[in-house]
Amino acid sequence: MKKFREKTAQILSYIYGTGITVALFTGAFSLLGYIAAIIIGGDCAAEICRFIYKQLYPVIIYISSVTVLIGLVKMYVAGEKSLVPPKKK
Numbered sequence: 001m002k003k004f005r006e007k008t009a010q011i012l013s014y015i016y017g018t019g020i021t022v023a024l025f026t027g028a029f030s031l032l033g034y035i036a037a038i039i040i041g042g043d044c045a046a047e048i049c050r051f052i053y054k055q056l057y058p059v060i061i062y063i064s065s066v067t068v069l070i071g072l073v074k075m076y077v078a079g080e081k082s083l084v085p086p087k088k089k
Contacts, residue, residue, distance in 0.1 A: 012074035019067030
């Protein structure tokens with residue numbers, strides 16, 4: 001059973017790391033989109049900003065929320081504790 005928990009925690013850790021990376025890069029792409037909109041200006045810039053706000057941000061929020069849930073499950077499966085000072089012996 002312990003080996004199963006370790007393997008499951010390892011798989012969840014990989015999924016968590018990949019999800020966080022994807023969320024960070026999509027956030028960076030939205031920043032680049034806003035910078036491009038500032039440079040372009042006009043109606044095209046408004047369309048770029050509208051696309052980022054209406055189409056891209058909901059996807060980023062969904063990915064990051066699911067990724068955080070996977071990270072919490074991984075911590076539970078692995079028996080890790082967060083924000084707890086180590087016990088002195």
